[in-house]
Amino acid sequence: MSDKVPLGEEEIEVALREAPGWNRVGKEITRTYSIRYHGGIAMIVHVADIERLIGHHADIDLRWGSIRFGITTHDVGHKLTGADFDLARRIDAIAAAHGATPVDN
Numbered sequence: 001m002s003d004k005v006p007l008g009e010e011e012i013e014v015a016l017r018e019a020p021g022w023n024r025v026g027k028e029i030t031r032t033y034s035i036r037y038h039g040g041i042a043m044i045v046h047v048a049d050i051e052r053l054i055g056h057h058a059d060i061d062l063r064w065g066s067i068r069f070g071i072t073t074h075d076v077g078h079k080l081t082g083a084d085f086d087l088a089r090r091i092d093a094i095a096a097a098h099g100a101t102p103v104d105n
């Protein structure tokens, strides 16, 4: 499991470059995908299985045609850690497996 030690600013910049499509918004990193509602439910179940496995959970906002993930580490006061970027990578892989299309801005 990735560690839950707050990252420094430079480490966050490096991690963001290595997680293309994820945006830093306030205290979290976030990404939105386009997916049909029912497909989004199936994707969430898959993500939840992985979240339980790694002990790290995203905030998930499912809408009619899209799903948004927001990730930050609560245990260290809502700061960004390696665990957030680890989960982001895993969500990207699951999204691809479910045919979810990134809505990157």
Ligand SMILES: C[C@H](O)[C@H](O)[C@H]1CNC2=NC(N)=NC(=O)C2=N1
Pocket: 055, 056, 057, 058, 071, 072, 073, 074, 075, 076
């Ligand atoms: C005990 C349990 O592992 C911790 O509370 C985990 C659960 N999931 C978590 N998820 C996130 N995003 N941040 C955390 O600090 C966190 N802590």
